[in-house]
Amino acid sequence: MTINWEIKELKLKETFSISYGNYDKREALLVRLSHLNRHGYGECVAIDYYHIDLKRFIIKLKEIQPLLEKQKIIHPADFFLFLSTLDLHPFLLSALDCAYWDLFGKLENKSFTELNQIPSESLAESSITISVADIDEQIRKIEKSSWNRFKVKCKGLDKNNIEQLLRLNRDIALDSNASFTDQDCLWLQEYEMGSQFSYLEQPRPVGAYKILNKKGFANWMADEDAQNLNSLEELLPYYKSVNIKLMKCGGLTPALEMIRKAKELGYKTMIGCMTESTVGISAGCVLAGLTDFADLDGANLISNDYASGNFVKNGNIILSGKPGLGIEL
Template sequence: MKINYTIKTLQLKETFSISYGNYDTREALLVELSYLNCKGYGECVAIDYYHIDLKKFIIRLKEIQSLIEKQNVTHPKDFFHFLSTLNLHPFLMSALDCAYWDLFGKLENKSFTELNHIPYENLAESSITISVADIEDQIRKIEKSSWNRFKVKCKGLNKDNIEKLLRLNRNIALDSNASFTDQDCLWLQENKDVRKFSYLEQPRPVDQYKVLRKEGFANWMADEDSQGLNSLEELLPYYKSVNIKLMKCGGLTPALEMIIKAKELGYKTMIGCMTESTVGISAGCLLTGLADFADLDGANLISNDYASGNFVENGKIILSGKPGLGIMLK
C-alpha cells in the first residue's frame, strides 16, 4: 500500500460568516491510499477554532508513512485499530480511515453501504447553511433558495429575529456556534414556539452546557460538546440531539459506533460537515440512512470542488452506488 498527501485550497462561493469569524477559503489535506490499481481518498480541513495545523499533520504523516505502507490490506476495522495505536489527531485519523474504506470498497467492488448493511433509501435531507448577516438578508436567501431545510447561523440571540424566522413557517434550525448566554438558553427552552425550530445547535461554549434542559422546548443539539463516543452519556441530561462529524470523532469507523450508541441512549442524530470538498461530503452522505438530520452542504459552498462522488442537490442526498465511498478526483 502507498500513501500520498497534498494540501488544497478550497475557495468559498461567498464569504462565510459565523460567530467565530469570516472565511473566504479553507485549507484541506487530501490523503490518497493506493494498492494495485485502486485509489482511496480521505480529507480533513483546517478549522481555526479547532486549532488545526495541516502542516503539522504533514510532518506526522511523514513520520508514520513507512508504518502505513507496511500494512497488509485487511478489513478497515483492523486498519482503524492500527491507526488507534499511533496517537493521531481525530481529524487526521478521519482522513486516513475514510481513504482506507474507499480503497477497501474499490478492491472488493462493494460500496460502503453494502459492506456495512446501511439503508440507502429514505435518506435524511440536508440543510443548507445561511451564514451570519442582517436578518433581512438571511430571510431573502431562504425565500430565494430551492432547498427545503435551512441552518441559520446567528451571533448571539435577537428575539425579534427569532420571531421573524418563525413567521416564515419553514424548516429552520439555529446554530449559534456557542454565542448564546445562559439567559438566552433559559428563554429559548422555556418558549413553546421554539419547538418549531428543528434543532438549536451548540448554544454555549464547550463544557458550559449545564444550563440546558433536554425536557425544555428547545431541541438542543451538541456539536463541539460531542467529540466522540465517550461524551454521549455525560451529555444525556442536557441535549436531545448530537451532531456526528467524521473529523471530530475520527472517521467512518468510530462514527458508526457513535450512531449506534447515540440511538441506544435515545438521541436524535445528525450527520454534519465542515467546509469540505466532495471527498469529505461523499463519506458523510453514506451515513444518512442511519440519521434523523443531515447537514452536508459543505461542497455546495465552494467554487473549486476537485472531486466527484456522492453529493447533495437542493438538499437531496444522491448516492452514486459506486464501490468504496465512490470518490473520483476531477
C-alpha cells in the first residue's frame, strides 16, 4: 500500500458567515491510499476554531509513512486499531480511516453500505446552511431555495428574528455556533413555539452546557460538545440530539460506534459536515441511512469541487452504489 497527499483550496460560492467569523475559502488535505491500481480517498479541512494546522498533519504523515506502507490489506476495523496506535489528531485520523474504507471497498468490489449492511433507501434529507446575515436576507434565501430543510446560522438571539423564521412554516434548525447566552437558552427551552425548530445546535461554548435541560421545548443538539463516544453519557441530561461529524470523532469506524451508542442512549442523531469537497461528503452520505437528520451541504457551498461520488441534490442524498465510498477525482 502506498500513500500520497496534497493540499487543496476550496473556494466558497459566497462568503460563509458564522459567529466565529467570515470565510471565502478553506484549505483541505487530500489523502490517497493505493494498492493494486485501486485508490481510496479521504479528506480533512483546516478549521481555525478547531486550531487545525495542515502543515503539521503533513509532517505527521511523513513520519508515519513507512509504517502505513508496510501494512497489509486487512479489515478496516483492524486497520483503525493500527491507526489508533499512531497518536493522530482526529481530523487526520478521519482522512486516513475514510481513505482506507474507500480503498478496501474498491478492492472487495463492494460499497461501504454493503460491507456494513446499512440501509440505502429512505435516507435522511439534508439541510442547507443559511449564513449569518440580516434576517430579511436569510428569509429571502430560504424562500428562493429549492431545498426543503434549512440550518439558519445566528450570532446571538434576536426574539423578533425567531418569530419571523417560525412564521415561514418551513423545516428550519438554528445553529448559534455557541453564541447564545444562558438567558437565551432558558428562554428558548421554556418557549413552547421553540419546539417547531427541528433542532437548536451548540447554543453555548464547549463545556458550558449545564444551563440546558433536555426536558424543555428545545431540541438541543450537541456539536462541539459531542466530540467522541466518551462524551455521550455525560451530555445525556442536557441534549436530546447529537451531531456526529467524521472529522470530529476520527472517521467512519468510530462514527458507526458513536451512532449505535447514541441510539442506545435515546438520542436523535445527525450526520454532519464542515466545508468539504465531495471526498468528505461522500463519506458522510453513506451513514445517512442510520441517522434522523443530515447536514451534508458542504460540497454544495464550494465552486471548485474536485471529486465525484455520493452527492446531495436539493437535499436528497444520492448514493452512487459504486465500490468503497465511490470517490473519483
